[in-house]
Amino acid sequence: MPDKVTSRLTQRDIARLAKVSQTTVSLVLNNRSDATARIPAETRNRVLKVIRETGYQADPLARRMTQQRNQILGVFTYESVFPSASGDFYHPFLAGIEDCAERLGWDLLLFTSAPVTEGRRRIFHENNRLRIADGCLLLGRQIPTEELARLITEEYPFVSVGRRDDAGGPVPYVGADYVAATRTVVERAQSIGHRRLAFAGPGSGAESSADRFQGFQQAAGRRALQVPALARSTSGAATQAAGELLDVLLDRDITAVFVEERADAIAVVEAASARGIDVPGELSVIALGDATRPAPSDLDFTGFHVPRRAMGLRAVELLEAILSGTRTDRQVLLPCELTDGITLTPPRGA
Template identity: 35%
Template sequence: MAPPERRRRSTQRDIARRAGVSRATVSLVIGGGAASARIAEPTRRAVPAAAEVPGCAADVAARGLKGGRNRPLGLHTFESVFPTDLRDFSCPFLLGVEEQTARQGYDLMLFCSDGSAPGTAGTERSIHAGGTNLLKIADGCVLLGGNVRREELSALVREGFPFVLVRRREVDDGELSYVAADVSGTAGLVAEPARLGHPCILYLRVPEDTEPTRDRALLVEPTEDNRFTEAPVTTAGTERVRFPEDCSPALLGDPPSWTPEFRNRTRLSPPRAETAGDAVRVLVELLDQETPEPRQPTVPCAFVPGDSVGSVPTPGGRPPT
């Protein structure tokens, strides 16, 4: 029995010829966004009609013109975030995105290229590699990671492309949609050592000026490891400082790759899986709106008592910190 004849996939050149327009026009209509609004309505209707021709298989972007959705959501990571094991800092984020995407009835596409030639991948990832928004083959995108390029966020805003960030970010070009941890619980975490009699609290943070870092005192970034949170303990240990007898550290965040050999820090724990899942939910809500408005919900953090904050030493002990 002869195999069934394989239908030839329509190209933008084919669609342009059938619709009587240029390839550039087809690209603008398929890409959508603010640029496509300048194209006459009859032309915008002719392009998707030309994509549906018997005997040809239109590509996914052209098919999406007929029903308005392709049904994939994108996940763009600004740096490598895939976990090495289930204790990895990024793992809950990825699980949250996957679970909520499936629950919403979408498929998930991962965007991780940086525009480099094959075999020469760089360390920074670009959304607009080669001057083109690579995310447009998805209906919308969740953006995850710490090494954010603000100029690219501004470009997405100008294009009108729907996206939601995991964690708060700001740009001058307009309001962004994001889901962030509600760090108002910081006050409660500070109150705990104060309740135990500590008169002095040291504010320690990573050496950068980003929105999440300003939002809370001690931030453990996804790209960091335990060296940041363990460094003060190691250094203090050389001076014979005891924890928590002499000094009581508390974290505004979870240490990455927590394992039992590390102390169970007193901390404010952000719900990473829930935050990422809510980003997907917000993205779908934006896609369902005719004129979407930026959304910026927050997710409460959980206070973890841990064992790293203790009572103030007796008068004969070291000065409390």
């Protein structure tokens, strides 16, 4: 059997590889109880084996034309969402997805059989069951470009929860407008006198990181300082990293730091407090979003929240519109919720 095929396959291709008629392939795919009973088990198993090994996905357009909508919405997560340390972060997304699916009369199917390859889940594997669902939502901080490209090539209906760069074609998504939100909070800091600014985070890799850094640069200029994200290993290492980051900020006379990960912002505030440094009197700390890992704190940060519940809900609506052929705008950005907070004040001497 040849290697898995990544280009668009048809039922005719499957029939050729399995050495059966196209009608036989169609009957097996549709799981017709009256017809499959007349197909020998060996033939049926041979067809299914070819389907598994090629990763073939049934043409969703053909299924819609024959009214074979299952009213099943698939959800695939590239990170474990429950139970896990990131459960609190993903819960609002899932709550929005559930609310909208219930309203539209969909059943939800969480794909959990995907194996972990090189530390990451992969949606395409030998036993993937994508075609059980009419379409799928994708959740995850980073989604492999090659998997997005394959979904697009095979015309499988999907929507990414979160903005994604093109992958051989436009990726349908519902994301958060991190660029505008970050630019707004930076401009606010500048309006009250801050001139020495820093961005704390990778600023690249995931689209959400790149978008935040782009918004920061648009407002602060390319000469503004960028410092790396904190280590995410043990609590002791995180505390040490926060202290080292604080040293860099103080050495550069930074008066306002914009932190990509809220948990890192909390660690910086705690490190400053341990040294008797006043936040925000001596250093303003702005949180650019919500914590993706446990970071208990009652501190009301200036910055913004990600519209997670709304993103999940709108993603379901977009997928339904794609399946129904009623939506042409397949890329949606929702505004973030700006928060006044108490961690940004004018710098001393402004």
